[in-house]
Amino acid sequence: MNNVLKFKNKKANVVAQDEIYNFAYLDENTKRMIRRALIKALCIPGYQVPFSSREMPMPYGWGTGGVQVTSSCLTTDDVLKVIDQGADDTTNAVSIRNFFKKTANIETTETTGDASIIQTRHRIPENQLNEKQILVYQVPIPEPLAFLEPRYQETKKMHALSEYGIMHVKLYEDITKNGHIETAYAYPVKTNDRYIMDPSPIPKFDNPKMNNNPAIQLFGAGREQRIYAIPPYTEVTSLDFEDYPFDPSKAPHKCSICGSNDSFLDEIITDDDGNRSFICSDTNYCNQRMKDK
Amino acid sequence: MEPILSVQNLNKYYGDQVGCKNMNMTLYPGEVVGVVGESGSGKTTFINSISGNLNPDRGKILINKDNEIINFLEISESLKRLLIRTELAFVHQNPRDGLRLDVSAGGNISERLMSIGQRNYGKIRQTIFKWLDKVEIDKSRVDDFPRTFSGGMLQRLQIAKNLVTSPKIIFMDEPTGGLDVSVQAKILDLLRKLVRELNLSVVIVSHDLAVIRLLADKIIVMKNGEAVESGLCDQVLDDPQHSYTQLLVSSVLQV
Numbered sequence: 001m002n003n004v005l006k007f008k009n010k011k012a013n014v015v016a017q018d019e020i021y022n023f024a025y026l027d028e029n030t031k032r033m034i035r036r037a038l039i040k041a042l043c044i045p046g047y048q049v050p051f052s053s054r055e056m057p058m059p060y061g062w063g064t065g066g067v068q069v070t071s072s073c074l075t076t077d078d079v080l081k082v083i084d085q086g087a088d089d090t091t092n093a094v095s096i097r098n099f100f101k102k103t104a105n106i107e108t109t110e111t112t113g114d115a116s117i118i119q120t121r122h123r124i125p126e127n128q129l130n131e132k133q134i135l136v137y138q139v140p141i142p143e144p145l146a147f148l149e150p151r152y153q154e155t156k157k158m159h160a161l162s163e164y165g166i167m168h169v170k171l172y173e174d175i176t177k178n179g180h181i182e183t184a185y186a187y188p189v190k191t192n193d194r195y196i197m198d199p200s201p202i203p204k205f206d207n208p209k210m211n212n213n214p215a216i217q218l219f220g221a222g223r224e225q226r227i228y229a230i231p232p233y234t235e236v237t238s239l240d241f242e243d244y245p246f247d248p249s250k251a252p253h254k255c256s257i258c259g260s261n262d263s264f265l266d267e268i269i270t271d272d273d274g275n276r277s278f279i280c281s282d283t284n285y286c287n288q289r290m291k292d293k
Numbered sequence: 294m295e296p297i298l299s300v301q302n303l304n305k306y307y308g309d310q311v312g313c314k315n316m317n318m319t320l321y322p323g324e325v326v327g328v329v330g331e332s333g334s335g336k337t338t339f340i341n342s343i344s345g346n347l348n349p350d351r352g353k354i355l356i357n358k359d360n361e362i363i364n365f366l367e368i369s370e371s372l373k374r375l376l377i378r379t380e381l382a383f384v385h386q387n388p389r390d391g392l393r394l395d396v397s398a399g400g401n402i403s404e405r406l407m408s409i410g411q412r413n414y415g416k417i418r419q420t421i422f423k424w425l426d427k428v429e430i431d432k433s434r435v436d437d438f439p440r441t442f443s444g445g446m447l448q449r450l451q452i453a454k455n456l457v458t459s460p461k462i463i464f465m466d467e468p469t470g471g472l473d474v475s476v477q478a479k480i481l482d483l484l485r486k487l488v489r490e491l492n493l494s495v496v497i498v499s500h501d502l503a504v505i506r507l508l509a510d511k512i513i514v515m516k517n518g519e520a521v522e523s524g525l526c527d528q529v530l531d532d533p534q535h536s537y538t539q540l541l542v543s544s545v546l547q548v
Contacts, residue, residue, distance in 0.1 A: 163374065166408070242414075
């Protein structure tokens with residue numbers, strides 16, 4: 001690091017600590033490699049493209065895949081929003097936002113409508129996204145067949161030949177055990193009528209929002225080294241049975257702050273007596289509704 | 294009548310070792326062909342080679358699918374796998390190889406149905422019950438895991454799982470191996486019933502001449518990777534010509 005500082009000093013005389021990072025942390029060659037993977041992923045919706053994931057200054061499982069995708073997409077004009085389970089103010093969201101503030105010196109926001117790139121962990125914002133936005137998902141396990149077929153070679157073949165019977169076996173088992181499809185998050189979808197895809201652990205409530213969304217949706221799995229994508233206006237259907245159709249489902253309550261009837265709710269236990277209340281998981285959506293009132 | 298499966302001059306080598314050599318076989322609809330021989334004679338290599346589990350080195354495998362002859366070794370991987378899960382079925386000696394042990398009995402039977410596009414839970418459930426009945430497994434066990442089943446039940450479950458999509462050709466590798474005699478008799482009885490009822494075409498491998506005599510119409514006797522004698526089952530077993538067949542027949546225990 002000293003060498004870098006000395007070298008920069010010679011050239012510019014003064015250098016701030018933050019400028020020793022390349023724009024958005026990753027070096028340009030890495031970003032180019034990731035962009036290639038992203039373009040391939042966009043061309044084949046739902047197909048998992050391998051990429052050479054880098055060590056990031058955060059542990060695996062904290063969004064290393066999402067951060068690398070965001071880093072490769074960022075330009076100096078971008079406005080970044082980061083959410084974690086819908087909230088702008090939790091540790092993961094705050095630290096990733098600060099990370100890019102520091103390494104890319106870009107503007108950040110908490111307002112969904114103002115952001116050009118939204119990195120998300122496990123939610124899709126309640127507000128409708130537009131054509132100028134990119135939604136970047138953090139993905140822990142990209143392979144939807146992984147829990148049924150542990151052999152990677154075999155799942156690759158199954159994707160290539162669209163052998164997806166086994167995916168319905170999982171749903172069959174769900175109905176048999178519980179009387180309904182119990183899977184409530186990471187609910188498998190079919191993208192563009194071809195590839196079965198794991199939508200990352202978003203609640204199944206969010207699944208319909210992926211369908212025909214005008215925004216670009218990118219998925220990055222850092223530890224598993226996979227990137228996949230849904231281009232704008234692509235058909236995304238949730239798997240189901242004719243007699244057990246897909247049901248997005250939602251807690252039968254209103255948000256106790258803003259009163260919203262149709263947003264995804266978090267259940268909060270409020271005291272030691274087990275009293276509970278339900279509030280919007282999307283904090284920005286909730287705050288805006290309160291402001292509008 | 295056209296044969297449903299015809300194998301011509303099939304060869305499979307493991308390096309310099311012969312797996313099976315110059316094998317020929319014709320299987321007509323509704324017919325059962327038995328393959329017998331001692332351990333290491335190439336029976337399993339042969340059945341794996343003709344069922345798509347192994348890639349043979351030379352030879353031809355022709356499958357008659359609705360009067361269209363398919364050259365099994367030259368079609369694309371995707372068509373091959375489609376055929377394997379719709380037209381063909383393979384019953385393993387060890388049912389644990391052919392079943393998913395962490396999926397319920399019903400789920401195991403339903404997999405092939407759903408892989409060919411059935412998406413109605415109620416109808417799938419009905420088909421499962423029908424097949425449990427056919428293989429004589431109590432309906433109340435439908436949601437139990439295979440690991441709670443006995444050996445004989447596992448084998449019957451595997452048979453149901455394979456037959457549920459009405460495949461045309463069934464391959465069986467020692468389906469009664471490792472089962473005690475009474476359970477073995479029950480499975481054989483069941484197989485004989487299903488073969489008659491559903492007009493199945495079967496290739497069955499066994500070292501047990503009694504199994505073959507009971508089920509098979511034709512027989513192929515293998516030794517050192519080659520067929521030493523073949524023909525009608527009763528004829529070959531009652532009047533064996535080759536010295537090895539004679540040895541095999543005479544070494545059956547008479548009780």
